[in-house]
Amino acid sequence: MEREKTHSIFFSLSPLFYLILSILFFRFVWVIPYPHPVALFVAGLLSFLQRRNRKFVFLKSSFRKNFLSVLPAMEILFFVGMLIASWAYSGVLLAMIQTGILFLQPDYFLPSLALVAAIAAMVSGSSWTTAGTLGVALMGVAEVISFPQTMAAGAIVSGCYFGDKLSPLSDTTNLASSLTHVPIWTHIRHMLKTTCISFGVAILGFYILNIYVWDSNRITDLSLQSGALLSGPTNQISWMKFIPVILVFGSSVFKLHIRLSLLLGIVSAIGFSVSELGFQLAIGKTLFFGFESHSGNDVLDRFLSGGGIVAILPTEILILAAVWFGAVVEGYGYLNEILIHVKNWAKDRWDILLSTMGTSFLLNLVTADQYLSLVIPARAFRSLAEEKGIPEKDISRSLEDSGTISSPLIPWNSCGAFMSTSLGVSVLSFFPFAFFNIFHIILSVSLLLIAKNKSKSSYLN
Template sequence: MELLVISLFCFALLLCVLLNFSILYALVGGLCIFLLYGVQKGFTWRQMIRMSFAGVKTAKNVLLTFFLIGILTALWRAAGTIPTIVCYASSLFQPSLFLLMSFLLNCVVSVLTGTAFGTAATMGVICATMAVTMGIPLVLVGGTVLSGVYFGDRCSPVSTSALLVAELTDTNIFENIRKMLKTALLPFLASCFVYLLIGFFTPHGGAVMDLVPLFGREFQLHWIALLPAVLILGLSVFRVSVKLSMSLSILTAIPICLLLQRISIRNCVVFAIFGYRAQDTEVAAMLNGGGIISMLRVAAIVCLSSAYSGIFHQTGLLDGIRCKILALGKRFTPYAAMLCTSALTGLVACNQTLTILLTHQLCREDESDPQTLAIQLENTAVVVAPLIPWSIAGAVPLASVGAPTVSILLAVFLYLLPIYRLFLSFLEKRRQPQTS
């Protein structure tokens, strides 16, 4: 029965993708399916509703982060932070090297901030804006941004996913990071080479245009406008909470909007809620966006998928699958079993946190060494979740930069890392009989 329930949900997801319907329809349908399953198992409707709300409560910090990201992305635009950075940085890059630089810049910022969403909302947006001025397709930039933001989200000491994995496996986060960097070295270098190669063969509009006259029609381009970005990067070095860093950056951007850009308080509030809207049509094509309203869809996805976690935990819906995963690990390798599990849980969870939790819950008995279990989770669930088209792990960064969903196919690092580790796991298993 459990397999039938999960199959129905996956079918609903696939149907929405094929018919180009909002994934929210499938998630609402999935919630109904799981509630009916719980009632069929003997739980009351009241108990099932409580399970759902218990799961949603666990997502309150994520929802607050979305709220801050929406405001941050709008006010960074309104304050002239993003236009000023773009004007300064555009002279440093050649179009043929842009994809590589976009990947590396997002890697660096995500390591400093520890957040994929925050990095996409800041450096990702900057890279996307520069790409538009160079005539570089956003579908390519979306892939580099997605790869870069999850490189740091995976191995930053201030990353919530890295801290979660360390807590679940009872391991030291800094030892985990050391091993993560070691296991990711070759996939990282290979990703750099791929983006360099694609960059050389990507058509573009030629040299970077002089953006100062264009943005100067809408903004006062002054170094003071850089303060919100400098602040959030500086605070991340001292491991200040991401939410606190974002809040302080927002508070810094407000007086810059008022005093430097001459924006009224009323318009600041409107931008924060509904997103920035430039008066100049050319500037609007590059910069419009952000705002709390831009995060409503992904917030709804988080609420619904978090409700699932409460239901799964209380009803034991996934218990029967655990035995099959153990058998799969013995037949192939524990890593192969965890990789398959993370892909399946990612399809159902629709977010990275729940994917990590479910993968750990289902696979922890298949790996006795906590350190190995931690690294395997980092090399599977953490990087596989963004590759699910309807998961917010990939949808939020791509929505922040305005890239299409198909950009997931160009997130090279997120494919090379698990494939490389899968190859090594089979190689190690093949050598075991020879050394025994």
């Protein structure tokens, strides 16, 4: 990186100002169908022109690094698109929706979604696997019973990230632990208290919201809507259809890579289709273009129709635009200057922990990858934390409290894009209902600020 005088914090943060203004412009002034990719490109271009005297090699190197970091996520998204299409085609998704209608009670629907998603994510160790499989079926149940999709998606995302955060099989939990040299179980125990409090508050919030939204008079309507799915010889639940689901979650338990888990789900679902209908060219078309349902139930057809590789392409473009923006911010020195300003500001342990969280969130915004949001702050603040005598487990918890938890709340982050694509609801739509993620960030920051104020008071006294 070229040596030069560090600019003011406002100049260093200018790419974020450009991004915010671009998003507002393309959403409310010049309205376009996909505002976020265009806003990311424009913000990156303005930031690039602002430092056009920099060597292009820095941008090229940063783009390559960021692209390689999100490439696995982009590959997984293609597998998810084919998985959704294959499960809809083979009847696996319909069987899961039927089961959900049988067992999920409308009076406790939102809390149930969060709990089911949390258990599945804790068992599999992956919020992505849970959202891309079970989450899709749960959204189908919400569609059939006419429950608001945005609220259902918020509950599922909350459950996914609670389970992922406390699972010893989770890649992000293991990464945060290894980056700070904290044993995995020590790391999980240290997160347990605040994480469980946040999830408990979220469950209470979902219950209250459920009471407010669900009208008991609609139970009759529910029976009429779902009756066709649960009655008749051709609509009986085939429990054999759950074999692909078992394979996906079972392989996750045995630590198979998520790509292999999803591939097992796709192949097994296609196997069911071939055994029932014989080999048809429509299978290949479905995997690429998505599934078209013609069940006669308009609500169900609207939900089951979709998936496929083509449906994933807008999300892939969004991630690439975020990679471009992140490459400019990192390659042209903006990020490095921000870290210098933050380090100069951090004077005590509470400042360092707040800086760790803030930097982690910032990297989720600019790099589109939650792994970088854990790796870079760990490297940036670990030595500073050692100098101040801060326990390593406090750093590892701060990384998770911000980097892991905030990633699905950012539309162009790979996690936010994945959740939106899998659940069929935009990030900005389910954001207000991701109670666990929102409250946990507020709780974590509040506890640090309270501790900081107490330490100041004790010093003054």
